[in-house]
Amino acid sequence: MTESIRAKLSPAFSFETRKQVLESLSNESFELVIVGGGIIGAACARDASLRGIKTLLVEKDDFASGTSSGSSKLIHGGIRYLKNFEFSLVYTAIRERERLESLYAPFVRKMDFVFPTYEKVYPPRWMLNLGLGVYDSFTYFKERHRNLSRNKTMIDFPQLRSENLSGSMVYTDSFAEDYRLVIEVIKSAHKHGAQCINQVAASFFEEHTGGYTVGLHDSWDQKDYKVKTKFVLNCSGPFSDQVRALLQIKPSLHLTQGVHFIVLRDAVPLDKAFVLSDPDHDRILFAIPWNGITYLGTTDTNINDPAKARATKADLDYILTMFKKYFTYQISPDDVLQSWAAVRPLIQPLDSESNSKISREHLIEERPHRFFHVLGGKLTSHREIAEESIDKIARKMGIRKSCQTASLPLQDEPYRGGGDTHLERTFGLYSADVRTYDEERKLERKRITSTHPHLVSEVIYSCHHEMAMSPLDFLRRRSSLYYEKPGKDLVPAIADIMRRELNYSDLELDREINKALKSYEWDMEGFHS
Incomplete structure (x- = not known):
């Protein structure tokens, strides 16, 4: 191994760190073990470590290997949720988006979105204008959308199909490379005292007086470990029901798959993100420029096993059909470079309803005693979900120290650069x-x-x-x-x-x-x- 140098800001967080944590487990006990190294598990580890809670996070694969690297990569209010009258969800998400734009700079950055409107296609221009007015009001009008006429839209966005075009709206949300957020949050948790390791799965839980013994399996070296903890927090996203099954708890999630396809930027040379309405399936899709590519998505179909998530030919046919309804670009399946698929862990609804209408709200429950589960949630709300989760656990522990993540920059110091390189x-x-x-x-x-x-x-x-x-x-x-x-x-x-x-x-x-x-x-x- 080539000896690494001493970096100025970043603490060591490597395979050697991982080895040291595993070797020390037999002599260690923790106050909190977090199962799952996606964005919510990472945020919980960071919040807990900042409150002085002795924390271990384990991830069965790599950090961000599931849903947290397969989202649409947006930190947004969720304009489509206004249709379901989920005003509280949208308001909270917009306020949180603004906080993350500041605290998580340069990883969360503003992006313009174009939402074209067409005659006899939902939503009509007047309704979208009204909805975005509500959206603007939730920012206290620091941001204001633009309502473009048909002619202005055709001039500014000639790549759009003009037949029945009625105009467009241009508004602002934020973009983030979701996997980078997870890695940076994990690094912050580690820096503040949490022990975080990947390639380690929780294999069993034994309840005892004062907490749990957690079985751990290291898939890299094929070794097994045990560790004692006072509390456990299940942040396994779409795999949460599999963790709950180890406790004989019945499934609580409704899993849906979202797929994105990637084409070269040369084939679809967008300089703004586009929002595309599909009223027949009660959903919206995105076409988003990113580095040298443009990605198109997403879908919302049922899936039983989150480990088997991947794009299908039917998904591709659907996405390309929708894309061609809105754009004049000529693309075919041969233009598609790659895809990604991720699974949404939605809370099982009481009644049968379309996937797009199932709430993206989250639930935190304690079941059994001292064993907490985070179910549902969105990328945008990960910090708030972590704050709520650790608040509940801290109260049980008798810890009064409050959450610090609502004001502490992700890398501890404010980023004042332009994020230009x-x-x-x-x-x-x-x-x-x-x-x-x-x-x-x-x-x-x-x-x-x-x-x-x-x-x-x-x-x-x-x-x-x-x-x-x-x-x-x-x-x-x-x-x-x-x-x-x-x-x-x-x-x-x-x-x-x-x-x-x-x-x-x-x-x-x-x-x-x-x-x-x-x-x-x-x-x-x-x-x-």
């Missing part, structure tokens, strides 16, 4: 540490590939400060490269960098390369079959 947008204040690795290793800003700005030093930094354990971890959950061309062709080069940093054995190297390649195949095969 790739490194700043990806790492914020810690971009200085990536540059330090580049200088100390004399890499001279060497890129992983000439077609993208990602540096070799980013891989090195992710190994030592973001617990990246494999090429797939870096490609898919530390960077955007998984979704861009040349995609899987980068696997061997990244594996070679990580081999040197992590001291892979030949067996581990082959295993992790094959794992990454199989991930690409899985995501492609579904909609090409």
